[in-house]
Amino acid sequence: MLYRLKQYSFTDPDCSDGDTFEQCNLSQLVPGTEICEGKIGLTFRQCNLVNCLVPVGSIIERCNTTQVSRCSHLHPEWVERGLAECAVDCSHVIEVETVEVAGVPIDMIYTREDEVL
């Protein structure tokens, strides 16, 4: 079966052996999320496979296979979808600026980025 232009973000599509996904968004929240587990002969063409692990032997053509650790400070709306809440000084922090008044530190400004793995 051909699935085309479908939105499967954060879900595991219900598919069968030999199915083809074309221009679908299958991106997942957490790196290394297995999708279509146990299925064989799948083809993914021009799909968003960010954070996906597809079954071994699948054909992947022109897909985005990035694995990215997302920061809950940057994506608070995804906490309710299952993104783990990060600590203030999480691994996504790339810069910390201390705000001082008269030499006394009063605040810390954190700059964060999602981390491509």
Add this chain to the structure above:
Amino acid sequence: MATTYYVDPAHGGTDSGTLTNPWTSLQSAADTAVAGDTVYCTGTQTLAAAIDFDTNSGDTTAGFIKFIGCDASWTPKAAQFTLDGNSAATSCIALTCNYVWFESFTATGATSNGIYRADASSCLVFVDCISESNGAGGFSLYAIQQLLLIRCIARNNGGHGFADVYSNVTCFGCYFYNNTGMGVQQGPGRYSLCLLGCVVACNGSTQVDIGLTGILLNCVIDGEDDTTSGSGVLLSGSLTAVLGCRITHNDAAGKYGIESAAAASCCVENWNAFYDNTTNIDTGIESLGDSDTSMADDGYAARATQDYNVATGKDLRSVAVEVT
């Protein structure tokens, strides 16, 4: 005097930006072309890093710097010029420029945003551009004012379709769908976003989040049955209007066809047509005129294949422009 340059990543041999010896990298063109120049681009360039548009800008005297996709015969706009991030480049296009025009460009496969504002930029135009299957946003254009998107598509991106929309932004006939986050995300404190004849559909969160003094006119706003978690339209700012839109399938629990943020006031809706929303219109939004807004069905020709034309014989209120 305006100069015409050429880019063809598949070209072999001398590389000088001419018709017979085009540059093999768009970066050469971005570093060389100045106001009034046109750069024709054909084929696909696979990227290890973003193309930085941070050297030259157009101006109001000589005009835009134009980058236009072509087919193999250099016929302008006959084919997309594709920048493929190849799951390696952070972005495909990084912008620090003014008065630059992109037409028939595709940005895909970036690990983060497909088309991205790196630093201060303004007065940019995108025509028939596609940003798809990027790790984060499709168009992420924070703090860019005077921005125009015509018939552009943002789809299948891992973040928002059009993220960090700033102020004075117009989208005409654009298509934002299947993005993991929102379709179009502006939010409070920013103003004057106009979506005219756009389709915003099947995005994972709210379809459109619009700020101050914005307007949605003749758009399709359609949620996805299983994966959408937000409202169709979220009015984050005051003095916004939703007019003549088709607002359907925004049926997440507790959400709305049109939702008003607590801080928003003086928001109006009129001539909209609704179907299968949890609640069509949030309190606090003034409904003008048309009181019978619910349709018997969504009326789309083939929603399952993203065809949001209205089927023959269906309710013709709120017909948006189709983008293919």
